Amino acid sequence: MSDDSYARYIRFQTPDPGIAPREQAPMLAQEQAWAREYACGHRFSWIAVLLPPLCFGPVLPGLAFLLGLLLYQSLFAPRLDIDQIIGASFGWLALATLLFMAAWVLRNNLRDIRDPTKRYWQSMPDQELVELERHTLESGINLWSSDYDPDCNTLMLWKNGKLEGVQDSGVSQWVVARTTAGHWLVLKEQFPGNFSYGREGEMPAPDKHLQPSQELAIAFAPGTNLSLGRRFSGAPLPLVNTLYWLSADELKRLVEIAHHWTFFPPDRYAVVNQQDAGWLQWLVDKAHASVGPLPERQTSTLV
Template identity: 75%
Template sequence: MSDDIYNLFTRFQTPNPDIGPRERVPMLAQEQAWARERAAMHRFSWIVVLVPPLCLGPVLPGIAFLLGLLVYQGLSAPGVDLDRIVGDSLGWLVLATLLFMAAWVLHNYLRDKRDPTKRYWQSMPDQGLVELEHHTLVSGICLWSNDYDPDCNTLMQWSDGKVKYVQDSGVSQWILAKTAAGHWLVLKEEFSGDFSYGRVGQMPAPDKRLQPLQHLAIAFAPGTNLQLGRRFDGAPMPLVETPYWLSADELKRLDEAAHHWNFLPPNRYGVVNAEDAAWVQRLLNRAQASVGPVGAVERSEAAIFPRHLSHK
């Protein structure tokens, strides 16, 4: 089913009965902060309710009335005096305009007050609950991308107990992990800093990079696939670091396959579908080839692809 961008965004932010039951647990402080940031996009706004009727309402009825008169004149009464009709109808036109504007304002008010997405986000952060989806990560490989957007050049990051806006470097770390269930799971970490427009950016220091542990619980806004946080536990996951930088086409394809934003069930957050698994395997083969000599590649393959999970 195809959706325009707005409808897809709205459906993604609204509880979906097609999402199966998940474990509900109390929010962490960081997750609640992210929930409040998301909820801010769905607040009731009198500006949204009043501006369209007040800006367009005074002219639309008059335009419709004049067009109707012109059509009537052209089809039925070529000699009709339009000036006289407009003058005689001015009072009724003003009344119709006021009623039209009032009805439009009332419609917008009821629409937004009854909107299920807005009602959900008004109460969700204060309920203090998230849903967890658990994954066991067997091994993974790290890739990089540099995709600076001058029209959206800030990041929201958790720092010093609050969500802050910082300069976006455009550099992202992509970790493609194999799970115990045999799926590819895609994790993405974005970094602040100076930006560049080239394909290759500046990698962050090793201690700033995402270092996943083997047990991952992804925290979602209840009933949705909107991620609010990641909870890691256990031993470090075996991870192959590569210097591979994604091309623009590779980044677009991987971003779509990762299911991080604006997707619908049965797709799952971060989980690569079967139809994209072969392409992901070819991408990883190219990334592994950038690691070094054949021996290093073979050791990397042995680390990331245990024999019982290999697709070869």
């Protein structure tokens, strides 16, 4: 992960004052499990505090001192006896090294203690509160993708009252829905199983598909756009089922506009911006064409 990507990752998981106030609600058990899972990545660690100073601290002061002497000898004093100076300065150099290491440890310790992201995640799961953003869905369509990543091939699923890691098949169901507010909203459901490097994977059984309802509340870690879960209620969402598999370019574009990860205000989780609505409408029409003509009542809500 590059420095820029890491900074975006940390910013995404830190409370953002640019996010508008939202409804607060008690956490569900699954949401709290996800909160604790994310909090594990932001724990204070003495290894992170001590490892750099202990590994590099004994070397850097002496190396800097030697390079300084060599530079001074080459520029100003060709006959300078470097060996004698180092021997005479060994005690002071050892003391300087110890002070350098101690200052580095202290700096790392203060940085992590005061880090706003670590402080937030240290207490957030125990507060047992989430923020909800509600949407009312009118109708939707199923699209499919197969995108197996060998470097990230584990999927966390809620099973038997806890999160368990399972093999990720790489197959995902994308529910593209229309809301009563006139927005496109994109939801993603991943499935466990055997992976395939092909563009078209093995579709899960129908009873395993995401079956959304019309009332959706997305639960967020308070003050952030990090989703901890989805809460469905109400009548089942009218859903057009297709066998349409996204191409690599279509999947990349859909991931970008769906705003599920590392996005910032004014973008909203799962809500497609107006400038991308035309492309998504084209994709929906293309998927519709793969299943043939639909009844007028069913198609009218998706245009």
